[in-house]
Amino acid sequence: MIITEILARNARMYGNDVALIEREPSKNLRRTMTWKEFDESANRVANALRAKGVKSGDKVIHLMMNCLEWLPAYFGILRTGAWAVPLNFRFTAEDIRYCCQIAEAKAFIFGEEFVDRVNAIRGDLGGVKDFVFLGPEGLKPGYAQGYDDFIKAGGTQDPEVPISLLDDAALYFTSGTTGTPKPILLTHRNLEHACIVENQHHKQTRKDNFLLIPPLYHTGGKMHWFGNFIVGGKAVILKGIKPEWILQTISDEQVTLVFLLVPWAQDILVGLETGKVRLGDYRLDQWRMIHIGAQPVPPALIKNWKKVFPHHDYDTNYGLSESTGPGCVHLGIENLHKVGSIGLPGFDWECRIVDENMKDVLRGEPGELAVRGPGVMKEYYKNPEATKKTLVKGWLLTGDMARFDEDGFIWLVDRKKDIIITGGENIFPVEIEDFLIEHGDIQDAAVIGLPDERLGEIVAAIIQVKPGRTLSEGQVEKFCESLPRYKRPRKIIFDDVPRNPTGKIEKPKLRKKYTGVSESFKM
DSSP states (O other): OHHHHHHHHHHHHHHHEEEEEEEEGGGGGEEEEEEEHHHHHHHHHHHHHHHTTTTTTTTTEEEEEOOOTHHHHHHHHHHOEEEEEEOOOOOOOOHHHHHHHHOOOOEEHHHHHHHHHHHGGGGGGGOOEEEEEEEEGGGGTTTTEEEEHHHHOOSSSSSOOOOOSSEEEEEEEEEOOSSSSEEEEEEHHHHHHHHHHHHHHHOOTTTEEEEEOOOSSSHHHHHHHHHHHHHEEEEEEEEEOHHHHHHHHHHHHHHOEEEEEHHHOOOHHHHHHHTTSSSSSSOOOOOEEEEOOOOOOHHHHHHHHHHHHHHHHEEOEEEEEGGTEEEEEOOOTTOOOOOOOOBEEEEOOEEEEEEEESOOOTTTTTTEEEEEESSSSEETTTHHHHHHHETTTTEEEEEEEEOOOOOOOOOEESSSSSSEEEETEEOOOOHHHHHHHHHEEEEEEEEEEEEEEEEEEEEEEEEOTTTTOOOOOHHHHHHHHSOGGGOOSSEEOOOOOOBTTOOOOOOOHHHHHHHSSOGGGOO
16 A cells, blocks of 8 residues: 555544644644644645646655654655655755756755755756745745645645556655765655554554654654554654653653664763653653664663663664665564664565675675665666666665674674764765865865764764974864764864875774774774
């Protein structure tokens, strides 16, 4: 069943039940939406887009911060038969321009946080005929139509656009090794399977309430919510990550399942340890499961978590946007003794660990993790060369190095590429290196990830200063202020940058020097 029909079914069966709750603690705001309102809002978006000429196969940019309107807009785009193109809210204006041009987008829905970025590139988006703005009237650009006025033009009836499971559904932009966003084409079958696999892993029922904090543009948090969605269970969209906000929301809304990133879980434990947060202030008995993912999870974190919350089931999933998010590998709530592993092949998934010739390596030996299942993307859109390298005889090469243990559990041992994962976000060293080299006093620069208990990794910059020049950490930090905050180096090291005879930076040497861990064991 395509996911737009799952929404319609939920509206028919549970119409007056609450489907979505939005909480914004910093403003003391709470909004709700029933399944009937969710379904009708999606229809309004779809009919309004159809009235503007959007048809099957067109692409619609979706650029919003998490909010109550995010999911109805997403489902509305899908109901037109067009492709939803959700963009990372951290993307720069240049990134957004690139994505719009690759997608050849016809319409663009965006929130108030992105006005300046959209203003800067609007003249280069000739294919976009309609801009829809979600935000205060006083901030609305003259070229855009307000979201509320826009959807008023659309009726609440189903547009009844024929859609099949094999139809293309969404374009998700990730990034390649150079940091350039790479378009991943997903089908309706991919999205349906994400609903099934998540529910199979975590056994949600209509009684479950899912706390949704991660960004909805990503395949991670949204696909975890799909497990609730497929059975008509409600969800809370929380805008904010303070430990007391998370626990108060779990208490007030009687949340049963929570998906956290490592730093958020660390912050909760620290808050409890320091006394800033007190468990006695909250009603948490119904909270049955904690899921931590999007980056390597330190086993010590889970051991400490279980000391505080011994009744919680715990799971972690492995996945990537090319596999329609998490679930191709998952630990399983019954396998706490294997914490540190990413787990076993997920429901309806197969996994192999292969060498460069696609031959299976011996058990215990490292190789590249390959996965196969209904969630594998269709292709990298407009990039047949990258598609051919990544999809081999139906297997998706993940780019991650892993090994099987004696029980068949999969352990990540290295990343094939030099991506740094900090707080669940991918960072591409070459992009920051190129930026640093622009400084007049910097001769060479290398960027690596250093282990960090809270974020998984932090960005470290090794900087080689030009002879006769001087440079301080403060000056480098000041120079990096034009980078997005999450990309700025957290540690600055002044040292020579080693390069091999072909001119490549010898990052294994740097990692060993500054972490004490050899390259083959980098996590």
